[in-house]
Amino acid sequence: MEILVIxxxxxxxxxxxxxxxxxxxxxxxxxxGIVNMAHGSFYALGAYVTAWSAAAAAGVMPPAALFxxxxxxxxxxxxxxLAIEPTLIRPFYRRPEEYQLLVTFGLLLVLEDAIRxxxxxxxxxxxxxxxxxxxxxxxxLPYPVYNLAMIxxxxxxxxxxxxxxxxxxxxxxxxxxxxxxxxxxxxxxxVGRIYSLAFGLxxxxxxxxxxxxxxxxxxxxGMGVEVIVLSxxxxxxxxxGSLEGALVGALIVSAxxxxxxxxxxxxxxxxxxxxxxxxxxxxxxxxxxxxx
Amino acid sequence: xxxxxxxxxxxxxxxxxxxxxxxxxxGAAGLGTVAGVRTAHAAAPKGNIPDRPIKMxxxxxxxxxxxxxxxxxxxxxxxxxxEINAQGGLLGKRKIETIFADEAAGTDSNVKEFRRMKxxxxxxxxxxxxxxxxxxxxxxxxEELKVLTLFNDGCTDFLFDKAVPNPKYTFRxxxxxxxxxxxxxxxxxxxxxxxxxxxxxxxxxxxxxxxFEHFVLALGxxxxxxxxxxxxxxxxxxTDFTSHITKILSAKPDLxxxxxxxxxxxxxxxxxxxxxxxxxxxVATTLAFxxxxxxxxxxxxxxxxxxxxxxxxxxxxxxxxxxxxKSFVERYHKRWKEYPSFESDGAYTALYLYKQAVEKANQxxxxxxxxxxxxxxxxxxxxxxxxxxxxxxxxxxxGYKDAVTGLSKNLPGYDFPVWDTSSIVTIPIRxxxxxxNWAKPGQGHNESTAAADWIKKTWPQAKA
Numbered sequence: 001m002e003i004l005v006i007x008x009x010x011x012x013x014x015x016x017x018x019x020x021x022x023x024x025x026x027x028x029x030x031x032x033g034i035v036n037m038a039h040g041s042f043y044a045l046g047a048y049v050t051a052w053s054a055a056a057a058a059g060v061m062p063p064a065a066l067f068x069x070x071x072x073x074x075x076x077x078x079x080x081x082l083a084i085e086p087t088l089i090r091p092f093y094r095r096p097e098e099y100q101l102l103v104t105f106g107l108l109l110v111l112e113d114a115i116r117x118x119x120x121x122x123x124x125x126x127x128x129x130x131x132x133x134x135x136x137x138x139x140x141l142p143y144p145v146y147n148l149a150m151i152x153x154x155x156x157x158x159x160x161x162x163x164x165x166x167x168x169x170x171x172x173x174x175x176x177x178x179x180x181x182x183x184x185x186x187x188x189x190x191v192g193r194i195y196s197l198a199f200g201l202x203x204x205x206x207x208x209x210x211x212x213x214x215x216x217x218x219x220x221x222g223m224g225v226e227v228i229v230l231s232x233x234x235x236x237x238x239x240x241g242s243l244e245g246a247l248v249g250a251l252i253v254s255a256x257x258x259x260x261x262x263x264x265x266x267x268x269x270x271x272x273x274x275x276x277x278x279x280x281x282x283x284x285x286x287x288x289x290x291x292x
Numbered sequence: 293x294x295x296x297x298x299x300x301x302x303x304x305x306x307x308x309x310x311x312x313x314x315x316x317x318x319g320a321a322g323l324g325t326v327a328g329v330r331t332a333h334a335a336a337p338k339g340n341i342p343d344r345p346i347k348m349x350x351x352x353x354x355x356x357x358x359x360x361x362x363x364x365x366x367x368x369x370x371x372x373x374x375e376i377n378a379q380g381g382l383l384g385k386r387k388i389e390t391i392f393a394d395e396a397a398g399t400d401s402n403v404k405e406f407r408r409m410k411x412x413x414x415x416x417x418x419x420x421x422x423x424x425x426x427x428x429x430x431x432x433x434x435e436e437l438k439v440l441t442l443f444n445d446g447c448t449d450f451l452f453d454k455a456v457p458n459p460k461y462t463f464r465x466x467x468x469x470x471x472x473x474x475x476x477x478x479x480x481x482x483x484x485x486x487x488x489x490x491x492x493x494x495x496x497x498x499x500x501x502x503x504f505e506h507f508v509l510a511l512g513x514x515x516x517x518x519x520x521x522x523x524x525x526x527x528x529x530x531t532d533f534t535s536h537i538t539k540i541l542s543a544k545p546d547l548x549x550x551x552x553x554x555x556x557x558x559x560x561x562x563x564x565x566x567x568x569x570x571x572x573x574x575v576a577t578t579l580a581f582x583x584x585x586x587x588x589x590x591x592x593x594x595x596x597x598x599x600x601x602x603x604x605x606x607x608x609x610x611x612x613x614x615x616x617x618k619s620f621v622e623r624y625h626k627r628w629k630e631y632p633s634f635e636s637d638g639a640y641t642a643l644y645l646y647k648q649a650v651e652k653a654n655q656x657x658x659x660x661x662x663x664x665x666x667x668x669x670x671x672x673x674x675x676x677x678x679x680x681x682x683x684x685x686x687x688x689x690x691g692y693k694d695a696v697t698g699l700s701k702n703l704p705g706y707d708f709p710v711w712d713t714s715s716i717v718t719i720p721i722r723x724x725x726x727x728x729n730w731a732k733p734g735q736g737h738n739e740s741t742a743a744a745d746w747i748k749k750t751w752p753q754a755k756a
Contacts, residue, residue, distance in 0.1 A: 003542040010534040017532075017639045112355055121359035122587045123558040130566055130617075140543060140570040147534075218562055220555025222356035222396075226529040263533040265525045266496075 002139025015254035016154025024205035030241035039113035040228030046210025051124035069234035070138025129215035151290035239289025339658030349409035357555035360583030368636035372643035424448035430457035449741035470743035473506030476603035491522035493546035503551035516756040553579035602695035604679035605635035620678035641677040
């Protein structure tokens with residue numbers, strides 16, 4: 001029984017991380033029409049920035065205060081995203097999609113190398129944050145309270161994003177731009193600014209995912225490439241460009257992953273791709289994607 | 293049973309392999325040339341030596357999670373290169389120039405890059421390579437293009453069992469892969485002879501499969517009634533292990549064998565620690581201490597069998613018994629401000645092995661020796677490397693040295709865990725690898741490796 005409870009929690013924690021990444025990926029695609037191959041690298045950046053700043057401050061701040069570096073890590077990634085969008089992405093909006101894929105893939109490689117150049121090859125960690133919250137006993141097995149808290153952050157982020165997109169004026173502008181960029185521009189919306197902010201918001205989400213992951217795991221080279229593949233499976237299942245899709249897709253992928261690991265690990269990846277293939281065959285735009 | 297009696301029993305158990313526990317372990321000292329700056333005293337080169345540089349290609353992981361292994365390897369190579377060049381180069385004349393490339397580009401790209409290095413850069417020697425997925429692809433190319441090749445790692449048995457069964461140009465310096473799982477099994481059986489219920493977590497590719505197979509096979513022979521109760525196969529690059537850990541806990545094993553390595557291992561142990569895994573079972577790893585030594589934090593639990601790919605840990609052989617290692621570690625630390633790993637030793641020793649063969653061949657034939665002469669001097673040769681005595685078997689061009697493993701412990705003076713000196717198990721490599729000319733897979737047996745067949749047929753079965 002305690003195993004079941006912990007596996008459900010494991011699955012929810014992983015789903016929270018996947019959702020944050022996939023939601024950003026979907027948001028950027030939905031608004032800007034760009035498939036951002038480098039999105040996983042922004043996730044890795046969030047992890048590295050958070051681990052690095054938390055380690056630097058560990059001596060002078062109490063452990064509980066280090067939690068400030070989780071949102072700060074995400075904000076730092078958003079700022080980097082806001083700088084990259086106008087310089088690197090914007091010149092390619094009018095080009096065919098393959099150029100956008102190439103430039104974001106190039107960005108992925110550049111960011112991977114930049115991370116190694118700045119932080120070196122040794123994994124970075126911030127385990128102090130996990131330890132500061134202590135452990136919960138579930139039927140005699142310990143479970144970190146931190147992971148529970150981060151499931152809460154995932155839920156809060158999902159609600160916050162929903163409210164932001166559907167309940168604010170900026171959300172209306174965002175959706176208008178996503179639906180018809182030219183009409184939005186004709187109505188006087190500063191589409192360039194919307195694009196920048198959407199990209200920054202997407203990067204913030206990815207950075208936040210990296211920030212919440214790093215205390216419980218570690219920031220390692222290649223982590224961005226590892227996660228981007230699963231994030232694409234999430235958005236393929238949920239529907240590229242849909243936030244609800246990212247949420248449902250993340251829950252499905254994470255639950256399926258945990259179930260296969262527990263019972264039949266050899267088919268873990270096969271099962272994920274199989275589900276993605278079945279969804280594509282029956283609903284080519286994903287569960288929540290817009291019909292073409 | 294009191295502690296002393298238990299200790300005696302363990303030593304008795306180890307005796308069947310000629311193995312030892314504690315600092316005493318160090319195989320027979322070698323006959324070959326001493327690696328390091330001392331070789332300056334070699335006999336003066338004979339004949340006319342050209343002074344154009346020797347070109348080397350070195351492919352290793354410079355990015356990705358495996359940089360944790362590739363980085364130290366590159367550092368070892370550069371240190372040896374700088375030392376040799378400071379003495380005027382090979383045979384006092386030929387400076388070494390190395391072209392590096394990133395192994396993370398993938399097997400196909402590595403093969404292309406290797407060809408490019410030979411065909412357009414005209415390399416004289418190829419070194420490096422970490423992944424067992426890559427050496428079986430690069431070995432045949434080395435033979436085809438006739439490039440003298442000293443692989444650093446990529447230690448799969450498959451390379452010399454199947455991919456290049458009759459090597460001429462291909463050699464490999466670090467221990468063969470099957471020795472890794474077997475070493476972990478002997479280490480586990482020594483320290484925890486009562487463990488019966490085994491769980492396993494391995495990266496899902498050839499390395500993990502090899503470790504699992506040979507660990508279970510060897511432990512099954514050493515300990516009666518061994519049973520595998522749980523298998524986990526995360527793919528390489530996994531960082532979320534929580535579901536795997538919970539699954540392992542649910543199987544209630546006595547012992548967990550871990551082949552997960554590099555950045556993956558760091559993420560694994562951090563999560564396993566907070567999930568209480570280390571309190572519930574013994575843990576035997578094959579590569580926990582395989583990357584940069586400082587990659588593992590002080591929060592790493594003590595008493596974990598911390599594998600080094602059955603090759604080398606920088607504190608052993610100890611300074612008193614093996615000054616070569618002490619001197620190597622000092623020079624390495626001075627150059628890189630970090631401690632060496634087994635990959636550092638492998639890459640460093642590979643260059644000195646080449647240097648030694650070139651010098652010997654020069655004494656025989658004069659001038660710059662051709663590859664055939666160098667190869668003849670590499671086959672069956674030995675060298676005193678930082679890790680101990682290394683010899684290159686003539687039949688399969690594989691490097692062999694005593695296998696080591698030990699239990700993790702936090703000692704003052706280091707920012708990272710090292711080995712508990714009294715726990716180190718040293719095993720003569722001939723006790724755990726198939727002897728020369730043992731039938732290869734497909735020649736009378738269909739085991740995955742010659743080692744597996746040899747263990748099945750010759751090791752006695754322990755009785756309850």
